[in-house]
Amino acid sequence: MDLKQVAKDTAKTIVSYLTYQAVRTVVAQLRETNPPLSIWLNGFSSTGKIQDGEAYLQELLDTNQQLAFRVMTVRAHLAEEISDFLPEMIRTGIQQANVEHRRQYLERVTQLSSLEPLSIAEPPVDSEPESDDLDESI
Amino acid sequence: MDLKQVAKDTAKTIVSYLTYQAVRTVVAQLRETNPPLSIWLNGFSSTGKIQDGEAYLQELLDTNQQLAFRVMTVRAHLAEEISDFLPEMIRTGIQQANVEHRRQYLERVTQLSSLEPLSIAEPPVDSEPESDDLDESI
Numbered sequence: 252m253d254l255k256q257v258a259k260d261t262a263k264t265i266v267s268y269l270t271y272q273a274v275r276t277v278v279a280q281l282r283e284t285n286p287p288l289s290i291w292l293n294g295f296s297s298t299g300k301i302q303d304g305e306a307y308l309q310e311l312l313d314t315n316q317q318l319a320f321r322v323m324t325v326r327a328h329l330a331e332e333i334s335d336f337l338p339e340m341i342r343t344g345i346q347q348a349n350v351e352h353r354r355q356y357l358e359r360v361t362q363l364s365s366l367e368p369l370s371i372a373e374p375p376v377d378s379e380p381e382s383d384d385l386d387e388s389i
Numbered sequence: 390m391d392l393k394q395v396a397k398d399t400a401k402t403i404v405s406y407l408t409y410q411a412v413r414t415v416v417a418q419l420r421e422t423n424p425p426l427s428i429w430l431n432g433f434s435s436t437g438k439i440q441d442g443e444a445y446l447q448e449l450l451d452t453n454q455q456l457a458f459r460v461m462t463v464r465a466h467l468a469e470e471i472s473d474f475l476p477e478m479i480r481t482g483i484q485q486a487n488v489e490h491r492r493q494y495l496e497r498v499t500q501l502s503s504l505e506p507l508s509i510a511e512p513p514v515d516s517e518p519e520s521d522d523l524d525e526s527i
Contacts, residue, residue, distance in 0.1 A: 252414050252463075258471040261406055262478035266486065268402050269479070276390050305486055312494050319494075323487045325390075330483045333396040337479075338472035340400035341407070345468045348404065348443055349461045356450050356457075 265337075266326075270304030271296075273326035277318065292318060403475075404464075408442030409434075411464035415456065430456060 274296045281289035295314065301307045304326075311319040412434045419427035433452065439445045442464075449457040 252467075254467070254470050257410050257467060258474050258478065261403060261410070261471060262475055262482050264406050265399060265403060265475065265479050266482045268399055269483065272395050272399070305490075308486075308490055309493075312490060316494060319490070323490060327483050327487060329390075329392070329395060330480050332392050333399060334476035334479050336396050337400055337403065337475055340396065341403050341472050341475075342468050344400050344404045345407065345465050348446075349465060352443075352446055352450060352457070352461060355447075356454060 266330075267302065267304035269326045269329050270307065270322065271301050272329055273322045274301065274307075276325050276329075277321055288318075404468075405440065405442035407464045407467050408445065408460065409439050410467055411460045412439060412445075414463050414467075415459055426456075 274292065278289050278293050278296070281292060292315075295311065296307070300310065308319055308323065311322065412430065416427050416431050416434070419430060430453075433449065434445070438448065446457055446461065449460065
């Protein structure tokens with residue numbers, strides 16, 4: 252597991268995601284001040300190319316430099332404001348989600364076993380593989 | 390701009406991304422120890438549903454509980470190891486990319502203006518809007 256590469260790829264993904272959030276912010280701001288431009292930016296940005304934030308900005312720079320600079324400023328602002336909260340939110344988010352998945356899984360297994368008590372002691376030969384796995388893991 | 394909501398959505402996106410990275414890690418590990426299972430997990434995971442990490446894990450839990458638990462463990466590990474590095478990487482990543490975009494843009498503008506020196510002093514009336522914008526911003 253190349254942790255350094257994972258960290259690098261994750262940071263890149265977040266930068267692209269914050270670019271997307273910056274575009275959403277600018278579209279919302281323009282809705283108040285310049286509705287036609289808001290509609291234009293929304294259309295320009297909804298073609299999937301925003302998946303790669305840098306390629307998207309490159310293209311926006313070639314089309315409307317002012318808007319591109321504005322998106323760049325907003326994403327830098329977003330990064331400043333939220334970055335420090337992310338490590339705790341990520342760790343807690345994963346821990347809580349993992350606990351919840353395990354809890355739900357155990358609940359389902361317990362329900363299954365109380366519904367079919369015999370299958371634990373004596374699994375039917377022609378049962379599906381999935382239910383075999385469940386029985387074994389109890 | 391709802392910074393709290395942006396932070397929440399960003400954390401959720403990262404958790405899904407780390408789930409994807411955890412699956413990649415487990416697929417690579419299984420390639421050594423259990424190639425058929427590696428191929429199966431790869432196939433199970435490449436249908437776009439990994440975009441939502443929690444829905445993906447729910448489905449994997451229903452199909453192969455052991456693998457789902459393993460992915461959950463690996464993503465928690467990844468989060469522990471890399472989270473603290475992300476704020477700095479995100480901020481620096483955005484700053485550097487913004488500087489680079491501005492530099493490249495100014496370079497292109499300078500090249501254009503040295504190629505067409507007259508258009509700065511006297512923009513043609515029927516020129517395209519894009520070149521008007523360029524001239525104004527110099």
